[in-house]
């Protein structure tokens with residue numbers, strides 16, 4: 001199943017950290033998207049945080065300390081230690097729950113001031129009623145998501161309809177409409193970015209495609225994609241990939 005393939009690729013902590021650095025290095029937008037996202041929330045009013053599809057705690061790495069509690073939910077056990085080691089630095093109480101979302105979340109209503117979902121809501125958009133239940137009346141739901149056109153450059157050569165289908169579950173383009181069915185107030189902030197690789201950076205492009213491999217393998221063999229993209233990089237001298245993301249803030 002597509003979802004399982006994608007999920008499998010999110011458990012390798014060391015590789016993800018390397019990719020994080022690589023993405024930063026090749027980004028045209030040098031501002032960290034987490035800094036943009038944090039400015040949209042009044043963190044002085046946040047005490048209890050829930051992170052859905054938390055991974056190894058990438059978002060928490062950019063958070064200040066002093067929170068009362070942080071709970072991370074992810075379907076992969078492999079993310080538990082990474083997440084907890086980051087969460088412990090910034091909150092008095094931290095917990096990790098392995099749950100395959102969407103599913104009922106075993107916690108009381110109105111528990112969190114901030115619920116985060118970074119690059120994950122397209123895997124489980126049906127979790128929204130649970131988010132609404134768990135958010136305090138004054139709470140904020142913060143989402144970072146990809147644009148449906150993120151595979152655009154690759155689509156010149158390949159048909160990525162399976163990836164597109166996952167992203168279309170909740171994308172920069174349709175996210176506001178989906179959120180408005182559950183939340184009163186919704187705002188959207190664009191984060192415009194491209195990843196740029198020049199001829200000498202073939203190795204980095206190969207690693208980036210490796211990072212996306214589980215995502216694309218249902219559509220095309222990642223080996224074929226890699227060979228084609230590296231050939232194009234050699235021919236054109238430079239390749240640019242759309243990495244426009246959007247940050248949504250939703251309130252009850």
Ligand SMILES: C[S@@+](CC[C@H](N)C(=O)[O-])C[C@H]1O[C@@H](n2cnc3c(N)ncnc32)[C@H](O)[C@@H]1O
Nearest residue numbers: 010053054055058074075100101118119120123
């Ligand atoms: C692209 S990663 C993002 C991780 C983290 N939020 C970040 O921004 O680095 C997506 C995360 O969602 C998790 N995930 C995917 N499908 C899930 C599901 N159905 N239920 C719970 N977690 C899921 C994956 O294991 C992975 O950690």
